[in-house]
Amino acid sequence: MDSFKPCVIAINAGSSGIKFALYEMATLQVRLFYGEIENKGASADPGSNANCVIDQLVQQEGFAFVKAIGHRIVQGISHTEPQQIDTEFLEKLKRSSSGDPEHLPEAIKFIEVFTKRYPALLH
Numbered sequence: 001m002d003s004f005k006p007c008v009i010a011i012n013a014g015s016s017g018i019k020f021a022l023y024e025m026a027t028l029q030v031r032l033f034y035g036e037i038e039n040k041g042a043s044a045d046p047g048s049n050a051n052c053v054i055d056q057l058v059q060q061e062g063f064a065f066v067k068a069i070g071h072r073i074v075q076g077i078s079h080t081e082p083q084q085i086d087t088e089f090l091e092k093l094k095r096s097s098s099g100d101p102e103h104l105p106e107a108i109k110f111i112e113v114f115t116k117r118y119p120a121l122l123h
Helices: 045-059 060-066 087-097 105-117
Strands: 005-013 015-025 031-036 066-071
Touching: 005 045, 005 060, 015 045, 015 060, 031 045, 031 060, 031 105, 045 105, 060 066, 060 105, 066 105
Parallel strands: 005 066
Antiparallel strands: 005 015, 015 031
């Protein structure tokens, strides 16, 4: 366990599937874990999906070293660079009209669930 370095979770919570991975933060070249939920269907609950992903991630040895979560967000606001997600930015996302209206609500729900369960992590 001492060999682990700070890690980051990468999440792509899309409309038809969810991809997630755990990487060493220093270079993002060392992937420690990868998971995917395919064809989850439109009737799937985003909150349940997020909790399912968290439950899989917490079982990985490197999870104790997670410092941040990176979310892929398809949004209708003018952000093209990484942006730290705080309450103000999350509200801006909720008010925006996305180019992919099935993707954005799922991504927002993931942010909310992860923030509730792990409030110390950066998004």
